Amino acid sequence: MLYRGRMLPTIVWGLGLLILWEAVSWLMLQVLQVPLAQSKLPYIHKVLYTFGQYGSTLLMEGGVTFANAGLGFLLGAIAGTLIAILMSISKWVEQLTFPYAVASQMIPILGLAPIIYGIVRDEQLARVLIAGYITFFPVALNMLRGLRSAEPAALELMYSYAAKPWQMYWKLRFPAALPGLFSGLKIAAPLAVTGAILVELMGARQGIGVIMLRNLYYGPSHNYMFWSTVFIGAMLGVASYLAINLMERIAAPWQPEFRVKGGGR
């Protein structure tokens, strides 16, 4: 019952949105006669039809993008976590690295991507690096905040047990930081996918970004295919987010939002 109760609003929402989309699309094309109406908001059924037709190609290219984004995300997340730990151990490290970490985020990805590509001359590596670069900052920031989130009394308790520094981290600071780490990962995951697609737009042979760009060039005739690639891109972002969400439920199930209602006594 609980399951159905939660799914129902989602289904209604989804259906409603599809109907609205189709209606507005029809309105623009037939009634208002907007120029290039189908490029602005195509019939959803036609996009879905194209999607079905070229599904395997789209998914394969999407898979390439996702794999590269995933690898970059993993590396960026590891680097971000390690830096956050170092920063939490030493104020000195924090003061030294934090301004650079912030400054690095000021460089627009759109500008950075061709630079990186120019340097490494390898589309695959460039995608991984950009995805990692995007992931790094939100993960480091949220992990650091998480590591600092342990209550003073909880720290004092450890101190009263004469805890060694590694015990302080392993038994208190890390578990306390997990919610922060995961909120950083959730912000970063869809961004990493976007970053990987961006690099593909700069020139690559494989990946959803390549198909996207190609069909954009071909013009209105390939409109539905273009929209299909946009859908795939969005799906990859959502999939990455959901994957992180699932991991969080497994790794840090004690958080208030996961608690079963009525379990208390």
Add this chain to the structure above:
Amino acid sequence: MAGTAITIPEIQMEQVSMQYDTGASDVLAVQQVSLKIAKGEFVSLLGPSGCGKTTLLRLMADLIQPTSGMIKIAGQSAREARLAQKYGIVFQNPVLYDWRKVKDNITLPLEMMGVQKARRSKKAEELLELVGLQDFGSQYPWQLSGGMQQRVAIARALSMEPEILLMDEPFSALDEFSRERLNEELLLIWSKVKNTVVFVTHSIPESIFLSDRVFVLSPHPGRLSSVVEIPLPRPRTQEMRNSPEFFQLIAAIRDRFEGV
């Protein structure tokens, strides 16, 4: 036990002062406090807020260090006693770790001491029974009521069999009924464990009901104004709260505050 024939005191403070450096105005939290607490004694530190009772407890626990004066724990320094893991501390809030089940919260200090898993879980079962939470070991802390959580905190403090149990207003967040029941339970537990207990409270009846001696503190700056012996026999029962002796003790302690 009443603390007259003390040889080596379990806790000894000599001329201890504590000044908090708060920038603009330095606050003298504790001024020249000297006291002795015998092994196995149950004492309370009683006073209104600002009397430095929590500061005194934190000084004993080596959570903070005094500006001047000397603190000895069975002849050792407070730091040595902390490193020797002699303290069990119960704070005002339970301070349980949300990611650990109740039983794993209880055995946290044992993990720190490197006790084997089998022994830890055996100890957890004993302690859960001691605090009356046999069926709750596999629950998470947030699934328990406030009073139960505080009992878990007590069990955790007892798990390492501390020579000294320091309790900082552990029941002040609870309602009157839970508090009185837990007072009685605490004494029952203590009668089995028989360690030294220092109990911080601002409740006169609570301090009388629990203690062998009550250290009465006065505020601004915090200092020890008097020590009251509690001659009530043990085991103490809820009925004693209504006895004339109990009321006389309340009146006597209240007088001391008005004398300040």
